[in-house]
Amino acid sequence: MTAPNKLRQLLDEPGILAAPAVYDCIGSKLAEKAGFPLIFTSGFGISASLLGLPDMGFLTATEMLNQVKNIIKSVNIPVICDLDTGYGNVLNVRRTIEDVVQFGAAGIILEDQEWPKKCGHFEGKKVIPTDEMVKKIKAAVDARNNSNLVIIGRTDARAIYGLDEALNRGKQYQEAGADIIFIEAPQSVEELEKIVTYFPDIPLFANIIEGGKTPCLTVNELEKMGFKLVAFALSGLLSGTNAVSHYFEQLKQTGTVNQNNDFCQFQDFKNLIEVDKYRELEMSNI
Incomplete structure (x- = not known):
């Protein structure tokens, strides 16, 4: 079974899917050894570990894709890859998706920030127009061809325009073909609950960062709320650094x-x- 098909099988099963985001092959192997059914890659962690720099657009597409490829090869579980903005316009998105499909990625996260992007829990973010991101989502859907790659559409609009605009964007990304919706950095339990209510018919992604803007709820709490996927984006990086x-x-x-x-x-x-x-x-x- 291919990694995308295995991921889709996991998504069809009852219960929440929670896992750490990793930044190197050792972390990937440790997550697999711990029994996680899938892992995520962390753009923040890769930028910090590879370059010693913050997640502020320093990573090139080549650097990110090379590390993603190594991580995918190091484990036998599905890997969902943080691909930032796709590294350009719709043509760049197509090439990026074609590359990660060839690497064996199970899924990707594509966000609507302007480049250079920033960590979703940093200040000073900007987002591209909604219709431009819709075109990127459609390009990603087309570029995955028959691979069954899972596409997670992420919006960072909450920090700039408020939750309602983020919800509106998420709905348009769903209509464009995203398989999962990711509203980045909601700032309260009430906002998390509003996201779940707004999207009754598509799996939802939550991103937990200790010390970040989103409440650090447990996996059980997020499952009861209605989320399907949860990434603990920096838990490995922070604990390992300590x-x-x-x-x-x-x-x-x-x-x-x-x-x-x-x-x-x-x-x-x-x-x-x-x-x-x-x-x-x-x-x-x-």
Whole structure:
């Protein structure tokens, strides 16, 4: 079964689908090992880890797509890819979609911000006209061809024009062919509930960022509310950064590292990246 077909099967099953967004192959493998049925890629995380820069449009299409390709190859579960704005006009969107289909992506998130875009929970965002984004959604639908790629239409209009305009845009993106609607950065439980009420006939996406603008509800709370997909966009990045910082500070101060239960043992890490498997392949060809 192809990754898009597997994702669509998951979407047809009852219950919510929640998973972390990852930014590298180690995070992808850890999420798969933890038992998540799918993962997302994080544009914020990729920009921070690859460039050491904030999610403010610094990543090129080539950099993003190369990292997305590596992540997809590293796991056997569906990957939903953050593709920002599609990196240009409808022609660029078509090429971007064709590339990720070839990589084996299960789904994509396409947003309506102006370029250079910003993290959805940053200030100073701008959005393109609704009809321009509608054309991008239609181009993505056409470019996926018969791959069954899941297309998530995202609007950042809430921060600029208010929730009602975001809802209106979401409805037009649904009519243009988006499979799932993503209203970015609602600012209260009441706004989340209003989104669910407004879209009774299409799966909805929620984005949880600890310290962001949207209330950090639990997966169970979001499921009861009516959301189908939930990404924990920065949980891995923030927790990983804290752990690495702790151990580096400990090493600098003490000259050693306390290998407690939070420390990944070398053998466990070798197992994660399948050293024995590739060693056997190497030996079989000698």
